[in-house]
């Protein structure tokens with residue numbers, strides 16, 4: 001536990017490559033299903049601008065697709081062409097204008113076999129057929145997630161080349177529009193996650209089979225992104241720490257540690273350890289339920305910072321995670337939707353220092 005005379009670790013700065021985060025609180029990526037043809041709308045300006053005014057050290061955008069087929073829903077955000085790029089440049093400009101002390105990251109993603117679904121509040125849920133504005137999904141193998149959609153088209157080697165380029169090109173666009181950080185999404189059963197897990201990857205070529213082979217494509221995408229980004233711009237990776245299916249040989253904690261070690265060797269600046277999403281599984285959801293996976297990864301790597309996530313919105317609980325050394329930063333999702341000024345509450349409860357934007361600071365500090 002933190003003694004009364006020590007500043008809370010949550011409010012200590014963290015440096016990732018050329019980026020200085022003023023504290024260790026991260027707004028976790030959250031899909032907003034409010035883009036049009038991948039292009040950001042007024043929603044992203046208001047939502048991300050407001051979250052940046054929370055005082056969080058880092059705000060990460062929702063999953064942002066590297067190509068149109070990489071969207072989870074037809075309403076998901078993208079960064080695959082000039083229209084997407086200029087809309088996101090305007091979002092970055094807004095967020096930086098209102099809350100310059102918060103860093104803004106973008107999560108670059110491809111939904112793989114989990115693409116082309118209706119957004120959660122649509123009257124008609126589930127897979128969106130190509131005739132209704134959806135598309136055929138692509139994946140590591142010709143299978144589907146829990147049979148809720150037609151099997152994905154198994155990617156050929158030429159498809160892999162194009163996809164690697166798409167991740168790299170999107171990372172280059174992210175740098176150009178002024179994001180402070182890029183996160184590669186390799187969690188939750190989406191494309192890169194589906195390559196990692198033996199439950200979804202049934203390939204018999206150099207990209208399937210052994211752990212080394214299953215990691216190959218996500219690591220190649222990482223390298224392509226790194227090569228497209230300026231040296232001082234940090235690149236972090238989110239992956240699932242487990243499929244929660246050890247009973248049938250799913251992606252495991254040991255696999256996660258091995259993946260994190262490979263990422264660290266390649267110059268990854270931080271990893272963000274979530275879980276699940278690749279196979280149907282029963283698991284106990286409770287405060288900090290994913291922290292043991294972050295802690296295992298942290299023990300396995302040399303010095304690469306690790307972010308923990310999942311029901312960490314009790315400030316004292318989150319602080320204890322950092323004090324125990326289980327993670328270097330914490331990410332919060334739904335807690336920020338319920339309480340968009342979460343860091344103010346945490347600072348008050350833990351006695352932390354938090355500089356607010358001038359417009360609020362003069363009257364509420």
Ligand SMILES: Cc1cc2nc3c(=O)[nH]c(=O)nc-3n(C[C@H](O)[C@H](O)[C@H](O)COP(=O)(O)O)c2cc1C
Nearest residue numbers: 028029030031062063309310311312332333334335
């Ligand atoms: C509405 C919503 C959308 C989400 N979208 C994404 C996403 O785009 N990318 C991602 O990696 N995780 C996504 N997540 C998962 C969150 O980032 C986070 O890991 C999860 O909600 C657990 O954290 P929490 O308990 O603090 O909410 C989403 C979660 C929610 C609630």
